[in-house]
Amino acid sequence: MPELPEVETVRAGLERHVVGRAIESVQVLHPRAVRRDLTGPDGFSAALKGRRPQSADRRGKYLWLAVGDGEALLAHLGMSGQMLLVPPQTPLSPHVRVRFTFADSGHDLRFTDQRTFGHLMLVPFAHGDVADGAVPGAAAGRLLPSPIAHIAPDPLEAAFDPADFAARLRRRRTGIKRALLDQSLISGIGNIYADEALWRARLHWARPTETLRRGEVSRLLDAVSEVLTSALAAGGTSFDSLYVNVNGESGYFSRSLEAYGRLGLPCGRCGMPIRRDSFMNRSSFSCPRCQPRPRSAHW
Numbered sequence: 251m252p253e254l255p256e257v258e259t260v261r262a263g264l265e266r267h268v269v270g271r272a273i274e275s276v277q278v279l280h281p282r283a284v285r286r287d288l289t290g291p292d293g294f295s296a297a298l299k300g301r302r303p304q305s306a307d308r309r310g311k312y313l314w315l316a317v318g319d320g321e322a323l324l325a326h327l328g329m330s331g332q333m334l335l336v337p338p339q340t341p342l343s344p345h346v347r348v349r350f351t352f353a354d355s356g357h358d359l360r361f362t363d364q365r366t367f368g369h370l371m372l373v374p375f376a377h378g379d380v381a382d383g384a385v386p387g388a389a390a391g392r393l394l395p396s397p398i399a400h401i402a403p404d405p406l407e408a409a410f411d412p413a414d415f416a417a418r419l420r421r422r423r424t425g426i427k428r429a430l431l432d433q434s435l436i437s438g439i440g441n442i443y444a445d446e447a448l449w450r451a452r453l454h455w456a457r458p459t460e461t462l463r464r465g466e467v468s469r470l471l472d473a474v475s476e477v478l479t480s481a482l483a484a485g486g487t488s489f490d491s492l493y494v495n496v497n498g499e500s501g502y503f504s505r506s507l508e509a510y511g512r513l514g515l516p517c518g519r520c521g522m523p524i525r526r527d528s529f530m531n532r533s534s535f536s537c538p539r540c541q542p543r544p545r546s547a548h549w
């Protein structure tokens with residue numbers, strides 16, 4: 251499943267290879283890919299014809315192209331979405347859901363998604379008053395597509411405010427891992443990177459946020475940034491420059507995981523076998539010695 255570093259890799263690819271090019275045609279090959287677009291496949295295709303993407307942006311796991319007229323082409327890659335740039339004559343693979351061709355006859359952009367959880371939609375940008383609403387820092391000079399105006403900044407964005415995050419975290423009164431996965435508090439962190447960041451910060455996943463000390467919060471934020479940044483570096487180097495790709499397994503996953511998926515394997519710091527707890531129908535991996543269970547906990 252693509253997480254923030256993979257989505258950022260795709261955003262950078264779109265910025266390099268798609269921004270500035272006039273869209274000649276849009277073919278929706280599977281209606282599920284545009285199921286959230288209110289105008290349907292035909293309306294979606296017609297509205298994008300002739301547009302010229304001006305910028306590629308991201309918040310958390312959402313990415314979008316500003317396409318003029320106050321509108322954005324918003325994308326979520328879901329479980330298996332990929333953006334592929336291929337020569338126009340390349341045969342369509344069975345999982346291509348939307349194909350964009352360009353007036354310059356250069357590479358096509360093909361949204362490919364085996365499991366069809368991802369989607370694309372053409373949406374207006376939120377007005378300032380919406381973006382300025384419940385989430386501090388959400389506006390911060392940025393226009394956000396309206397469906398995601400309520401999503402908090404992610405830790406790699408300039409709009410992310412560590413002091414504001416720390417204050418809101420302590421008020422939340424929940425387990426620290428639940429808080430990390432809460433998109434209205436901080437965006438872009440999935441199950442894998444949450445476990446990795448907590449391992450680095452030596453914090454147990456059920457630790458109540460209201461008991462976190464200032465130093466622990468800043469240790470956690472440093473860990474989150476380190477994990478995301480090193481994953482981004484690994485993902486960013488493994489892609490060919492003309493192949494804007496996402497697969498859930500960037501180089502980072504095979505090389506650098508310290509906790510996630512390592513049940514019974516020795517902790518890289520202390521040698522204790524990594525344990526697994528069930529957590530919200532998924533798993534949490536942690537070190538029993540480096541991340542001791544807290545006296546009080548929000549399971």
Ligand SMILES: [Zn+2]
Pocket residue numbers: 517518519520521522537538539540541
């Ligand atoms: Zn350990």
